[in-house]
Structures are given as C-alpha cells and as structure tokens.
Amino acid sequence: MVRNFHELEQSLMKQEEEMQRVAVVKAASSSALESVFELAKQGLIVPFLIDDQAMLDPLLMNMDIDHTSYHIVHVESDEEAAFKGVELVRNGECGFIMKGNIQTGTLLKQVVNRETGIRKRDVLSHLALIETPHYPRFIGVTDGGMLLSPNVDQKESIINNATEVMQALGYKQPKFAVLSAAEVVQPKLQPSVDAEELTKRFEPSENCIVEGPLSLDLALFPAIAAEKQYKGRIQGDADVLVAADVVNGNTLSKSMILLGNGAMAGLIIGAQAPIILTSRSSTAEEKRRSLLLALQISRANARKEC
Amino acid sequence: MVRNFHELEQSLMKQEEEMQRVAVVKAASSSALESVFELAKQGLIVPFLIDDQAMLDPLLMNMDIDHTSYHIVHVESDEEAAFKGVELVRNGECGFIMKGNIQTGTLLKQVVNRETGIRKRDVLSHLALIETPHYPRFIGVTDGGMLLSPNVDQKESIINNATEVMQALGYKQPKFAVLSAAEVVQPKLQPSVDAEELTKRFEPSENCIVEGPLSLDLALFPAIAAEKQYKGRIQGDADVLVAADVVNGNTLSKSMILLGNGAMAGLIIGAQAPIILTSRSSTAEEKRRSLLLALQISRANARKEC
Numbered sequence A, B: 001m002v003r004n005f006h007e008l009e010q011s012l013m014k015q016e017e018e019m020q021r022v023a024v025v026k027a028a029s030s031s032a033l034e035s036v037f038e039l040a041k042q043g044l045i046v047p048f049l050i051d052d053q054a055m056l057d058p059l060l061m062n063m064d065i066d067h068t069s070y071h072i073v074h075v076e077s078d079e080e081a082a083f084k085g086v087e088l089v090r091n092g093e094c095g096f097i098m099k100g101n102i103q104t105g106t107l108l109k110q111v112v113n114r115e116t117g118i119r120k121r122d123v124l125s126h127l128a129l130i131e132t133p134h135y136p137r138f139i140g141v142t143d144g145g146m147l148l149s150p151n152v153d154q155k156e157s158i159i160n161n162a163t164e165v166m167q168a169l170g171y172k173q174p175k176f177a178v179l180s181a182a183e184v185v186q187p188k189l190q191p192s193v194d195a196e197e198l199t200k201r202f203e204p205s206e207n208c209i210v211e212g213p214l215s216l217d218l219a220l221f222p223a224i225a226a227e228k229q230y231k232g233r234i235q236g237d238a239d240v241l242v243a244a245d246v247v248n249g250n251t252l253s254k255s256m257i258l259l260g261n262g263a264m265a266g267l268i269i270g271a272q273a274p275i276i277l278t279s280r281s282s283t284a285e286e287k288r289r290s291l292l293l294a295l296q297i298s299r300a301n302a303r304k305e306c
Helices: A007-016 A030-039 A055-061 A078-090 A103-112 A152-168 A190-202 A216-220 A220-228 A246-259 A283-306 B005-014 B030-041 B053-063 B078-090 B104-111 B152-168 B190-202 B215-219 B222-227 B246-258 B284-305
Strands: A018-026 A045-051 A072-074 A098-099 A125-131 A137-140 A175-179 A211-212 A240-242 A261-269 B020-025 B045-051 B071-074 B096-098 B125-131 B139-142 B175-179 B207-214 B240-242 B263-269
Touching: A007 A283, A007 B284, A018 A030, A018 A078, A018 A283, A030 A045, A030 A098, A030 A283, A045 A055, A045 B190, A055 A072, A055 A125, A055 B222, A072 A246, A078 A098, A078 A216, A098 A103, A098 A283, A098 B215, A103 B045, A125 A152, A125 A246, A137 A152, A137 A246, A152 A175, A152 A190, A152 A261, A152 A283, A175 A190, A175 A216, A175 B030, A190 A211, A211 A216, A211 A246, A216 A240, A216 B246, A246 B020, A261 A283, B005 B284, B020 B078, B020 B284, B030 B045, B030 B096, B030 B175, B045 B053, B045 B078, B053 B246, B071 B175, B078 B104, B078 B222, B096 B104, B096 B284, B125 B152, B125 B246, B139 B152, B139 B246, B152 B175, B152 B190, B152 B240, B152 B263, B152 B284, B175 B190, B175 B215, B190 B207, B215 B222, B246 B263, B263 B284
Parallel strands: A018 A045, A018 A098, A045 A072, A137 A240, A175 A211, A175 A240, B020 B045, B020 B096, B045 B071, B139 B240, B175 B207, B175 B240
Antiparallel strands: A125 A137, A125 A261, B125 B139, B125 B263
16 A cells, blocks of 8 residues: 555556556646656656647757657647547557646547547546645545536546545555535535435445545544544545535645645546646646656556556 | 734733623533633633532532632523523623533524524624644634535625624734635636625725635735736735635634644634534633633623723
8 A cells, every 4th residue: 555655656666567658748848848757767657748849849959868768749739739648548558648738628628528538437537645744644635626516426436536546556445535514414515415325325335435424533533533432434544535526625635735734646537547737836746746646547557458 | 913822812911801701501511611710710701600500519619719700600401501691691791602511502592592692693603713833823714613505695794703803803904715726716616606796795895805716725825826926905815714615614624723733713703792612522722712712802892892
C-alpha cells in the first residue's frame, strides 16, 4: 500500500517496467514541458508532444534534454491536438494524457466522444489525492472538480472511478466515507440521504467499503469514532472522502492543502486512461505528483491488459 | 480588532464592565460547571444555574468555588429549564445562555417561541470562529451547524447575524466571502447563483462587504487573488466564509480544526442573546473559548442598550 508521495516515487523507481508514454496535448507550455521532462530524465516516461511543431521547437531547443527521448506529433489546432491525444490512448500508444496549453472543455469533448473517444464509465470525475501531516496516509477527495452537483447514480460512478485508483496504489478494498454534517440521515439533507443509499448499494461489494453519512471527524479520526461510540466499518480510517457536491469537495481539498500544509495530486478519472488537468494555480510540484500518480495508474492498466 | 483568542481574553480582562450573567440551562453537568466557574473565578461572569437543585447541590459541594458567586434556579423538567433560561434573557437578567445537559431541540424550541421566546431575526444560525496558524486573524465559518440547506433569504440573515458578532469583535465592516468552487457563476450550481445574488443585495451595505462566488483560496490568500488577477473588494482577506450548506460549513470548520491545528469557538446567533451549544465532541478549551466569545457579544449588547 502506497501511503504518501515519497513512497509512490520510490515504488515507481523500483518497478522494472516498460516506460509509459504520455500524450501531452498542446505541449508548447514551458511549465508542462518542464514537468514532463523531469520524469523523462528519470527514465519513467516517454513524452509524446502534441502541438504545432513551429511553436514547440524553440522551446525544446532551449531545454537541456536528450532530443531522442521524445516524439513530436504536429497538429495545427486545439481540436486536432485533443483528437490526437485521445487517439494515442485509444490505439494503446500512450498510457495517459497531460493537458498543456488548452481549454479543459476542448480536451474533454474529444475524450467523451462516443465514436472516437476513450469513455469507460458514464461519468468522468475528479480525484484529489492529498498527503497531510495530520493523517498517516493519503486522503482522497472526490469529486471537487468535475461534477457540479452529482446525483446518487453519478456518485456511484465517482466511487467506482476512485476505487480503481486506490487499487492501483495497493488499497485492495479502499474505504469511502460519504460526507455529511453528522452520522444521522436527515430526510431534508440530500447528501445524507444519498449516503445511506450508497451504503446500501455497495454493501455486497468486495472492491470497496462505502459508508455514510459521516462527518469529517468520524471519517478520519479513530479517537473520535471511539468517543462517539460509532458502530460501523469505518472507524476513523477512511481512505477517500466522497463530497456532497463540487463546493464541498473543492473547499475541503483546498482547506487541507492551504490551511493544513497538505500536498496534492489531481486527476480526471473514469476514462480509459487518467488525465492530468493542471489548473492556473497548480504548482510545479503538484504537476509532478499528478504525473507520478497517473503513471502508477497507467502501469496498473498495462498489467491488467497483459 | 480582536484577531485571536488570546487577544479576546486580554481585551475582556481589561474592560472594566459589570459582570455578565449567564443562564446555564440544565447545569448539572460537571463539564459545563467547570467551564463556567473557570470564568466566574476570573471575575468575568456570574452563573445562573438552572436545574433540579437536588442534582446540582452534590456537584457544587465537590467544587472548589465561592458558594456566594452563583445563583440557583430550581426547575423540575427540561422544558422548564429551557423556559427559565430564555426568560432570564428576556427579562434582562442574563446576557447569554449556555446549554448544559439538555437536548438542543428542547432548548431552541423555547428560544424561538413567538410569545415567550427571544427571537430577533427570522433565522438562528451557527457561527464557528476559528483561529488557525495559517491565517493572521480569526476565520468565521457560517453556517455549519443549524440550517441544513439555507435558501438565499436565509443566507442573507446568516450574514446579518454574523455581522453583529464580528462588529462586537471590532470588525467595523467585516468581509464575507460566499463560497463556491470557483469565482464564476454557473447557472447549474446553486451556491454560485446565491453568491451573486447576495453580492448584489449587500452592495449598498455599510455594515459588511459581501462577495461571491469565491473559492476558498481566493477568499483567504492574497497571493492567490493577485496571481489569478481577481478583481474584487475581497483580495484574500475575508473575515467570514459563508458556506453553501451545512455539509460544506461543517466539513470546512472540522477540517480547519482537525487537519489545520485550528482552535474554535461556536455559537448559535440571531436571537436576542448568543447561545453556547456544546456538542458531544466539544473540548473544555472549546467551551471556554465559546464562553469568552459569548461574553464579548453580551457586553457589546449591553453597551448598545445603555
């Protein structure tokens, strides 16, 4: 079980596996290139740089990199870049996607295209994986970035999406706490009603343990679960927090990072390959951690296919 | 302006004002009595202990306290205790209420009684005031404890309630960030729509500045507001975060406390006097901080009445 980003990197370095190829969609962005080549130099990934070659070449020439270590896929528009990136995954040439200098919507439109896309489940979701000094291992938060106000069916898919990621990290039966303000079901509080329904739906599952409604303290702190004499399968030891909606999930991960000294990796999951979606505020370290996480998932996918 | 709990206590000790009287409803609880008498010994409050005298006496006899420093109000039921506590506030004998060993609902039922209660606004709300090492002064979070899923009118009252508390702490025009996942209005995301409406409603207000939708990082971190070139009156310097709903507010304050080393005081506000509502998980320190905050508000109310 991989518990933090240091262990994740160690485990990736140890595994003797083929290098995974990453499709960088609209790669002519210094910060995207720097993140990608940092891992390329470590021998972990091979970048497929998708962009207008005339834009890419000057950037690449200025970088201290091995110019045989990457591929360029020349395209002339954002739509074409997105199409190519998705195609590389569909054809099995690339194991995951990194968004460069392109609007998220333009990229995702190609991902979900019913004919040429790489859909797997009905729902794409966002997973934030957070390492914090206040918890002994990763805390996942989902969904704080994709679905605005998911209904219970979408939440079921969100949980299935995240289960695969946690399993790729070695959590055989990850524990999902479905968040509410307390552990009681209140008919007028939809998140608590959804939580009860999700608990029922996943009760027979061997892939994961899903339980709610739970407040944050009951979900994460064994001492509080004991003090409140909470009877359940989650005893302050949740692996992933299932947010009530995007505001809840987004606020919670930002709070853990900015007010709790946390470090995060973020991915869009639920397609055939993970997608790294860097935002305006992503730091270089966050991009690097997200690449490592995507690589881990991508290797797990490759092993499944063998 | 009072920025943290140390400053709050210092300021309360310095002011030369009459002692405020607190109505402790169902006071026969060791932990409630200990919190109350800690401040009574400091000469800050006079406790009115409302409970069955036969239950109270043995507890009081075992305490190292001045037995002329409190009043006992004998009652024989929870309902009577709640009625009496509310009556003491209504008659001006007590400046605030502390919930002892009684169900919250039983107490609040008397508070909101249209004939014998102490309503002020239509809405009672919960305010958590949090001190965290990651922010230069208090962060308020409202509402994470009372209203499950407030509509925009209720959110307006929630803001008015909290404005009075912040003003009692010396914030002349407190800044309220109405939370969402980002700073854009998305018609399908109700919290962002509410935030826009609240911004409009409060635009002419001199009592407070209200702005949204805002994400947590834009609300609290000046560097992020600058980096994202956010144009607004709140530039990472919000005083109070207005949560989308109870799950959002509850999760956020618990995250700041448990994952961000925060210290909290919590009150029910919006009635004629603040109400301290201790929960199963409140620590002695939290009760003490809540008492200090209630005392500050109670003194401010007394000054207004003079």
